[in-house]
Amino acid sequence: xxxxxxxxxxxxxxxxxxxxxxxxxxxxxxxxxxxxxxxxxxxxxxxxxxxxxxxxxxxxxxxxxxxxxxxxxxxxxxxxxxxxxxxxxxxxxxxxxxxxxxxxxxxxxxxxxxxxxxxxxxxxxxx
Amino acid sequence: xxxxxxxxxxxxxxxxxxxxxxxxxxxxxxxxxxxxxxxxxxxxxxxxxxxxxxxxxxxxxxxxxxxxxxxxxxxxxxxxxxxxxxxxxxxxxxxxxxxxxxxxxxxxxxxxxxxxxxxxxxxxxxxxxxxxxxxxxxxxxxxxxxxxxxxxxxxxxxxxxxxxxxxxxxxxxxxxxxxxxxxxxxxxxxxxxxxxxxxxxxxxxxxxxxxxxxxxxxxxxxxxxxxxxxxxxxxxxxxxxxxxxxxxxxxxxxxxxxxxxxxxxxxxxxxxxxxxxxxxxxxxxxxxxxxxxxxxxxxxxxxxxxxxxxxxxxxxxxxxxxxxxxxxxxxxxxxxxxxxxxxxxxxxxxxxxxxxxxxxxxxxxxxxxxxxxxxxxxxxxxxxxxxxxxxxxxxxxxxxxxxxxxxxxxxxxxxxxxxxxxxxxxx
Numbered sequence: 001x002x003x004x005x006x007x008x009x010x011x012x013x014x015x016x017x018x019x020x021x022x023x024x025x026x027x028x029x030x031x032x033x034x035x036x037x038x039x040x041x042x043x044x045x046x047x048x049x050x051x052x053x054x055x056x057x058x059x060x061x062x063x064x065x066x067x068x069x070x071x072x073x074x075x076x077x078x079x080x081x082x083x084x085x086x087x088x089x090x091x092x093x094x095x096x097x098x099x100x101x102x103x104x105x106x107x108x109x110x111x112x113x114x115x116x117x118x119x120x121x122x123x124x125x126x127x
Numbered sequence: 128x129x130x131x132x133x134x135x136x137x138x139x140x141x142x143x144x145x146x147x148x149x150x151x152x153x154x155x156x157x158x159x160x161x162x163x164x165x166x167x168x169x170x171x172x173x174x175x176x177x178x179x180x181x182x183x184x185x186x187x188x189x190x191x192x193x194x195x196x197x198x199x200x201x202x203x204x205x206x207x208x209x210x211x212x213x214x215x216x217x218x219x220x221x222x223x224x225x226x227x228x229x230x231x232x233x234x235x236x237x238x239x240x241x242x243x244x245x246x247x248x249x250x251x252x253x254x255x256x257x258x259x260x261x262x263x264x265x266x267x268x269x270x271x272x273x274x275x276x277x278x279x280x281x282x283x284x285x286x287x288x289x290x291x292x293x294x295x296x297x298x299x300x301x302x303x304x305x306x307x308x309x310x311x312x313x314x315x316x317x318x319x320x321x322x323x324x325x326x327x328x329x330x331x332x333x334x335x336x337x338x339x340x341x342x343x344x345x346x347x348x349x350x351x352x353x354x355x356x357x358x359x360x361x362x363x364x365x366x367x368x369x370x371x372x373x374x375x376x377x378x379x380x381x382x383x384x385x386x387x388x389x390x391x392x393x394x395x396x397x398x399x400x401x402x403x404x405x406x407x408x409x410x411x412x413x414x415x416x417x418x419x420x421x422x423x424x425x426x427x428x429x430x431x432x433x434x435x436x437x438x439x440x441x442x443x444x445x446x447x448x449x450x451x452x453x454x455x456x457x458x459x460x461x462x463x464x465x466x467x468x469x470x471x472x473x474x475x476x477x478x479x480x481x482x483x484x485x486x487x488x489x490x491x492x493x494x495x496x497x498x499x500x501x502x503x504x505x506x507x508x509x510x511x512x513x514x515x516x517x518x519x520x521x522x523x524x525x526x527x528x529x530x531x532x533x534x535x536x537x538x539x540x541x542x543x544x545x546x547x548x549x550x551x552x553x554x
Contacts (some may be wrong), residue, residue, distance in 0.1 A: 044352065065514075083304065084440035090308055090430060096425050102157070105419055119435040123445055123483075 009030060025058045045075045061088055072115075076122045095105055142223020143179075146409065147172035149227060151516040153416030174409030176224070181402025182214020185393040186526055188395040190365060191378060193527035195332035195388070199369030202464065203527065206395075207474035207513050209535065210402045212520070220524065229281035230260040234417050236286020238534045241425045249421045249428040250289035252312040253414035255532070259285040260315055262535040266542035269523060271550045280546070284538050290342040292534050293431035296488075299323055300349055303440050303491050312431030314534035315481035322448075323488040326457015326501030330493020336443040336486070339495070354475040356396045362472060365394035399476070434484040441487045446554050448505075453478045453507015463510065469517040469529075471510045477531040481509060493513045512536045519543065 020028070029051065036047045048071035055064035063090050068081045089112045096104035150171035156162040189206060196204035216221040233256050241247050248406045250256060263281035272280050284410050293300075293310040296319060311319075367375050367388035375384025381391070423427055438445050456473040482502065489501040513529040513536055520529050531538050 010358075020311055045150045078439040078442045079441075086309060086432075086436055087304075087306055093422070100423075102419060102423075105422060106139075106415055108416060108424075109415065112430075114431055116435040121434070123442060124440050 001059055022058065023052055029054050045071055049081050051082060056084055056088065062087055076118065078119065078122050082115065082119060086112065129347045142217060142227060143172045143175040145224045145484055146175050146227045149231060152411040153371025153413055154517050157416050157419060171409055171412050172403050177408055178402050179218050180407030181398050181405050182218050184394055184398030184401060185211045185355060188391050188398060189527045192393050193376065194378060195366050195370040199366045200550055205471050205527055206470045206478065207471055207529050209258045209531045210399055212525065212530050213258060214402055215525050216261050216265050218473055222268065224267045225277055226260045228278050229264050229285065230257055230290040232282025233260055233279050233285035233289055234421065236282045237289040238421045240286060240290045241428055245429055246290040246294045247425060247429050248290045248293035248310050249425055250293065250312040250431045251418050252433040253410040254518040255312065255314045258532055258535050259288060259408065259538060261369065262530060263537045265523065266539040270542050270547040273440045284541055288534055295320055299488050299491055302521035303437060303487060309427060309436065310429045310431040311434065312436065313392045313434040313482065314532045314536055317537050318398040318481055318505055318533045319488045322485040323492050323509050325504045326489035326493030326497025329500045332495025333494030333496035336490045336495050336498055337441055337445050352400055354479060355399060356393065358393050358473055358475050359392040360389060363388040367521045388513050391438060402522050434480055437484055437487045441490050444486040444490035444498060445483035448489060448502050449479050449482040450501055451502020454484060456510050458503065459507045459510035461503055463514050468514040470553060471514050471529065474531050477509065509533050
């Protein structure tokens with residue numbers, strides 16, 4: 001009985017946050033891109049991270065990396081940009097392994113190393 | 128024949144040359160051009176020599192500290208530093224060659240296990256594998272292994288740890304990261320799992336550390352070298368004061384004995400800095416070469432990355448874990464001598480990285496309360512295990528130091544408690 005209850009709650013929470021379809025994601029991206037042109041300071045970082053996240057959801061990994069890397073180059077506060085970038089570099093490294101592209105494999109491993117170094121420096125307050 | 132003998136007896140016995148040759152092979156396998164192969168190999172050799180220089184600085188400082196500590200307190204004070212253990216093993220004990228080849232053997236065993244078992248973890252933290260190779264080589268040679276058997280045994284034990292540690296951490300890592308694609312490759316994992324266990328029991332229902340605002344004043348502690356200095360300088364100076372001016376002056380010559388103690392503490396920090404710079408240079412060419420191969424052989428591998436991979440998930444937990452772990456190490460420093468164990472001084476490098484990562488583990492399962500109590504228990508635990516090794520390190524000729532990174536201590540205990548008794552049965 002308890003199990004049934006739990007399942008229902010889970011279903012409900014999934015219902016609360018339905019997965020966005022491709023069109024919705026594209027529309028939201030367009031809206032965020034328009035917002036990015038005028039945004040500055042913290043708002044700009046938020047928009048950049050949002051774009052990274054939306055492109056990640058859309059499986060456009062190169063674009064996601066581009067926006068997250070821009071976000072980190074402008075603001076080194078630890079958060080989703082760092083955690084998603086680690087995942088994205090790993091996905092791209094895997095793709096490169098399948099394609100047998102050694103240079104790309106090393107490139108993404110290198111990027112991952114640099115991100116971890118930046119994480120260390122960020123937490124030490126050196127950047 | 129004379130030339131071959133010369134190469135085997137005089138050239139290949141030099142660890143710096145063997146290590147450069149390993150890098151040379153790795154770079155050739157990557158089909159790098161001639162210039163890159165030569166410069167990469169040379170840099171690797173340079174890295175080994177820088178590491179050796181750092182080790183000498185650390186040992187000199189530790190010899191001084193050992194003398195004033197014995198005079199001041201009538202007992203041995205042990206500085207936990209895996210860097211110092213590695214430096215002494217590679218240079219003073221002449222195990223550089225064996226450690227370098229065991230390092231490779233661990234990589235190979237890791238790849239084989241990941242390829243043929245369900246544990247698909249490839250351990251990518253080169254520095255941690257070097258520490259593991261150091262410990263398995265030291266304790267393997269004491270257990271009676273030598274030559275190829277020493278390297279094979281070290282490779283098997285180290286390779287097993289390289290897949291088993293990411294595997295036992297993975298359930299909590301998955302909870303923290305929300306993905307199963309990335310793993311943790313840091314040889315302090317036994318401590319993380321222990322701390323998480325305590326945290327889960329004590330911290331049930333406690334709020335996350337990420338809602339706390341930490342004072343900015345704690346920021347300087349997260350600078351690892353500053354935090355080492357923050358502990359070592361008072362320790363050296365207080366110890367020198369207890370040893371007394373006349374004894375201190377015997378060692379310090381014309382320099383005031385307290386000023387000399389201060390400078391020796393700074394020398395220790397400089398030694399760690401130089402040694403780690405050497406390690407980075409040493410591994411910069413070897414690791415990319417072999418991890419490229421590993422990820423090709425095991426295409427569905429889960430890369431086990433260094434501990435900072437988790438820091439962005441809970442930065443406050445890193446600071447909280449560091450502080451509570453340090454409290455635990457200070458308590459252990461005073462408590463362990465009551466039980467006949469050595470006095471282990473807090474190792475701030477480990478406290479930061481292992482304590483910080485443990486903080487993230489503890490926060491994930493037990494929130495703030497879990498981090499507080501689990502962290503203190505973690506600090507005690509990561510001091511107790513190295514304390515068990517002190518008599519062995521003393522008998523092997525290490526100067527006033529013991530290992531950190533509890534998984535490497537675990538591997539050493541596997542040799543001491545399991546493999547050594549079995550070996551003695553056969554001999």
